[in-house]
Amino acid sequence: MNEAIVSFLSVALPFSLLPQRLLGSEGDSFSSRGLAAGEEILTAGTIPDAACVVRSGSLEATYAQCLPLTLLPGDMLGCEAALPTGHGTATGLWDVRAAEPSEVILIPLDALARLMSDELFVRALTARAGGLAAAAERAKSQSCQPGPDPFLRLRVGDVACPAPVFVESTASVAEAARVMAQAKATAALVREKGAVLGILTERDVLAKVVAAGQDAEALRVTAVMTPGLVTAGPEELLIEAFSRMVHHGIRRLVLLDVSGSHAGVLGERDMLSARGESPLALASEIAAATAPEELGRIFERLHRMAGRSVAEGITSDAVGRLISEMHDRIMARAWEMVLAELGPAPAPHAVLVLGSQGRREQFLATDQDLALAYDGSGGSGPELEAWFERLGLRLTRMLLDVGFPPCKNRIMMDNPDWRKSLDGWLDLFDAIADRPDAEGILKASLLCDMRAVQVHGAGNNGLNTRLREAMTKRLRKSSVLLKYMAREAVRFSPPLGLFGSFSLKRDEQGRGCLDIKRGGIFPITQGVKTLALDHGLAETGTCARLRLLHRTEALSVPLAEGLCDAYDFLQTLRMRTQAAHLRQGKALDNDIRPDSLGAMERERLRAAFRLTAEFQSLLFEKYSLRMLG
Numbered sequence: 001m002n003e004a005i006v007s008f009l010s011v012a013l014p015f016s017l018l019p020q021r022l023l024g025s026e027g028d029s030f031s032s033r034g035l036a037a038g039e040e041i042l043t044a045g046t047i048p049d050a051a052c053v054v055r056s057g058s059l060e061a062t063y064a065q066c067l068p069l070t071l072l073p074g075d076m077l078g079c080e081a082a083l084p085t086g087h088g089t090a091t092g093l094w095d096v097r098a099a100e101p102s103e104v105i106l107i108p109l110d111a112l113a114r115l116m117s118d119e120l121f122v123r124a125l126t127a128r129a130g131g132l133a134a135a136a137e138r139a140k141s142q143s144c145q146p147g148p149d150p151f152l153r154l155r156v157g158d159v160a161c162p163a164p165v166f167v168e169s170t171a172s173v174a175e176a177a178r179v180m181a182q183a184k185a186t187a188a189l190v191r192e193k194g195a196v197l198g199i200l201t202e203r204d205v206l207a208k209v210v211a212a213g214q215d216a217e218a219l220r221v222t223a224v225m226t227p228g229l230v231t232a233g234p235e236e237l238l239i240e241a242f243s244r245m246v247h248h249g250i251r252r253l254v255l256l257d258v259s260g261s262h263a264g265v266l267g268e269r270d271m272l273s274a275r276g277e278s279p280l281a282l283a284s285e286i287a288a289a290t291a292p293e294e295l296g297r298i299f300e301r302l303h304r305m306a307g308r309s310v311a312e313g314i315t316s317d318a319v320g321r322l323i324s325e326m327h328d329r330i331m332a333r334a335w336e337m338v339l340a341e342l343g344p345a346p347a348p349h350a351v352l353v354l355g356s357q358g359r360r361e362q363f364l365a366t367d368q369d370l371a372l373a374y375d376g377s378g379g380s381g382p383e384l385e386a387w388f389e390r391l392g393l394r395l396t397r398m399l400l401d402v403g404f405p406p407c408k409n410r411i412m413m414d415n416p417d418w419r420k421s422l423d424g425w426l427d428l429f430d431a432i433a434d435r436p437d438a439e440g441i442l443k444a445s446l447l448c449d450m451r452a453v454q455v456h457g458a459g460n461n462g463l464n465t466r467l468r469e470a471m472t473k474r475l476r477k478s479s480v481l482l483k484y485m486a487r488e489a490v491r492f493s494p495p496l497g498l499f500g501s502f503s504l505k506r507d508e509q510g511r512g513c514l515d516i517k518r519g520g521i522f523p524i525t526q527g528v529k530t531l532a533l534d535h536g537l538a539e540t541g542t543c544a545r546l547r548l549l550h551r552t553e554a555l556s557v558p559l560a561e562g563l564c565d566a567y568d569f570l571q572t573l574r575m576r577t578q579a580a581h582l583r584q585g586k587a588l589d590n591d592i593r594p595d596s597l598g599a600m601e602r603e604r605l606r607a608a609f610r611l612t613a614e615f616q617s618l619l620f621e622k623y624s625l626r627m628l629g
Helices: 003-009 020-025 109-115 119-142 173-183 202-210 238-248 268-276 279-288 292-311 316-342 381-402 422-434 438-447 463-475 479-489 516-534 542-551 557-584 599-622
Strands: 031-035 040-042 050-056 059-063 067-071 094-098 102-108 166-168 187-192 195-201 252-256 262-267 349-353 370-374 419-421 512-515
Touching: 003 020, 003 050, 003 102, 050 109, 102 109, 119 542, 166 173, 173 187, 173 195, 173 202, 187 262, 195 202, 195 252, 238 252, 262 268, 279 292, 279 316, 292 316, 292 381, 292 557, 316 349, 316 381, 316 557, 349 381, 349 463, 370 381, 370 422, 370 463, 381 419, 419 422, 422 438, 422 463, 438 463, 438 479, 438 516, 479 516, 479 599, 512 516, 516 542, 516 557, 516 599, 542 557, 557 599
Parallel strands: 166 187, 370 419
Antiparallel strands: 031 102, 040 094, 050 102, 059 067, 059 094, 187 195, 252 262, 349 370
């Protein structure tokens, strides 16, 4: 049996829904294939003889000639060929090539057919294939027919551009040229006593100084610059910025931030490059980054891309998976940079993501919920501990520089409580299980979402798997811990009053709003992870856990599917609101205003809260929470 492949598939949907024995029985028929960047794996009109699952790297795909997709590790394609007809599916509709060096797992269609003896697996495959067909139909009516170019809906703030370079008004043209050359900039803003007087460009220098035979050392920049500035705000449409450039006959605009300060110099090339910006392009830039500053700029662009994804109506699950994958890649690249500074690690180790990042449900990076584990069995104690302390401190500092906010609860790798040897983590698991105090409950809730970041050259010899298995085995044996974790899930009631009306608080402007995370998202994630731990499930995603909990008969099919739909809707509303705050330069929170929703969305929100309350009642009874007082 191909144990490594089976192990990978066992935590990837929809294969994680299969009984382990059934999945393992087909292991010998699975194989893997490496792909070079740009190599084709499927073309339209070709019926595949195997389904493919991305194991590493990423694939660039088009489905039904209309639906562009980015396939990341765990994503599958080609299962339609094994499904019976009449499920809204069709075969031979994929065009797929590797966007970077990648590896895929090949699952022969006859083996896939045998796996389809499992009803839950078939339902998941059918739902996925039907969703693809429906999305392709929508794409045909939008993208494949003449209509608005999504590029024209971009805003100026969506475009990456270099920070402005400043020179003083007393500087000579030669001095300004040297400053611009050092910064690799094609323009500089000329200022005097803090006020910006105009802009000096390479074209100004060439046309007005070099071509005219002027002495660049003697000529001041104020004699050559273009006085005044043509500016654009971050919320303006890109097409409006282009129109302004044409009107003024210029090639650059000065970008202002929400406060009106000069934030960048936006060139024609910067604006045109936004047309080709994609997750795959960002992934390539992450891999090629050589300094934290480069990762920081990518991090900012990623968040703008997240906001655009929400505006385009992409589901919360898809956005969460994409952003989590990209965050993983940024963390992995930062990790590689730190290892290059410190030298080879003295022992196998793993960087662990926790919380929403661990569940692959993160929209924007809220804070660093990270842990570090290392194998201390073969090293010299204090020296080994000191080396990994340096790693934790340096990597935490670099991630802060990139833009990942610090965790207010100090769940970070520079904190020794979250940086331990394997034995240290095992001792912590035992302590939490034996004495589940408030701190232990918090730690257990975070550790249940634990997932390892993968990086080349930092093998962990299965350390993360051993850690995960030991944690599950030791924590689930504590019935008291499970009770306290379940109590956290019922701590906050959904914000519904009598007769189904919303129970609202007032924001700073006196408008009625509610905390969608406190009243809906958190009770679902906390309750589901408690049940998942109780049943020994390794999956970390909330909806994936719900589907597996149905298999264990912990939840009925209607409740599991209803909670998954409710969770996706609540997350979508939260992401939509946060994307709007991001565009407006506001602080991110979890408050939404029901009066800003349409009538149908308000009713869906009430239904989601009612189902959350039903789920809390189930937890209350299952874990006898009335006995806790």
